[in-house]
Amino acid sequence: MPHTISEEALLAMTASQYMNASQREFFRKRLLALALECEQHLGNARNNLQTPAQADPLDAAVEEETCRHQLRFMARQQALLGKIRGALRRLQNGDYGYCKISGDPIGLPRLLARPTTEYCAEVKARLEQNERHYAHQRTG
Template sequence: MPDVPSEKALLAMSESDYMDAAQQAFFRDRLLALAKDCEQELADARQALQTPPQSDPLDAAADEEACRHQLRFLARRQVLLGKIRQALRRLNQGDYGYCQISGEPIGLRRLLARPTTEYCAEVKTRLEANERHYAHS
């Protein structure tokens, strides 16, 4: 198994090293850590939802609102966990780091900012413009 570079060392690598074994190891570690954190947050949120509130009936509305927030948080985290798992699958298949539409490299800086991204910046910008266009139609 290759040594896992630091983020600084990763950014100092040449373009010819893009998605070599060391960079793949770096992103695998990062994605696994994100998945672990996400799974822990989901478990904590589920536990909080299972614990019945010990408040007085007048606080029921506040408890219900807090429950709604927790459910939205759970839904967002569940989606994120799915994206992390998809990114790990792409990494295992050798597709990670490359745009799913153009096939161009996504770039290290973009992957560091959003390790689950599937698209290079140009394609993502075009997709968002299309979404805005169709949303207003």
């Protein structure tokens, strides 16, 4: 079992060491910690939703708005949890760290910033550009 390394040690590795056992273990632990954090946030949000309704109309309105915010937060956390689980599956399959479209390495700095990413920066920029183009066509 490879030992856990620091971000600095990770970034100091050569390109030929990309996605070696130490790097995979580093990201596995990071993704598992993110998943646990998401699950805790979801549990806290669920508990917050279980507070009793207020009899006062103004308090009830505030409660309703808070509830809407909690539900949006929970939806974002659920989506992130799905991405984390997908990243863990890619890690297990040996696809983690490589662009889903081009197959090129995503790169350690990008993975450190966004461990759930599926695309290298160039492909992601192209996808976002296409998205903006099509959104502009729909609204224009």
